[in-house]
Amino acid sequence: MKMIMRYQMAVLLFAGTTAALAAPPVANVWQIYQAELARQCPAKHLEWLAPADIRDALDDYQSHLSTGLQSAMTTAERHRCRDVSAGVTCDNVGDLDIAWKNDLMPAVAASFCRRFTMCRKQSDCDNLAAP
Structure with a gap:
């Protein structure tokens, strides 16, 4: 019985570790x-x-991006937002997660740095792409 419990514990620990590697926490x-x-x-x-x-x-x-990465981002958005009824932050994090996993975070940030000229305070930002 002890051996079975140890095996189950090892499987749970491995599964938890694998899940942690698969998707970093939102904060990260x-x-x-x-x-x-x-x-x-x-x-x-x-x-x-x-x-x-x-x-x-x-x-x-x-x-x-390639259609494969676009599809991955859409899937990540759905996954991150499956229990959320409103807001875009979960969509954003889903996309950023895929960008991070594909070593695209520097490119994403560079595109933001080109697009926005500056922010004066929260949600008060100038956008070069604005009409």
Whole structure:
């Protein structure tokens, strides 16, 4: 009986470790994204971007990716947001997760640094792509 319990415990630990490697926690992906923005264009204060602005910029960035990566981002959005009834932050994190897993976070941040000229405070940012 002890041997079976140890085996079950080992399986659970392995499954938990594998799951942790598969998708980093939301906070980690967000911190990686924030750190990359701070590294590439700190004076612009893009940490103050509104979630909707991030969504628009990610949609534009995503449109230039391969169909495989676009599909992966859409799947990640659905997965991250399956229990959420409103808001775009979970969509954003899903896309950032795929960007991180595919070593695209520097490219995503670079596209944001080009798109936005600066933020003065939370959700008060100038966008070069705005009409």
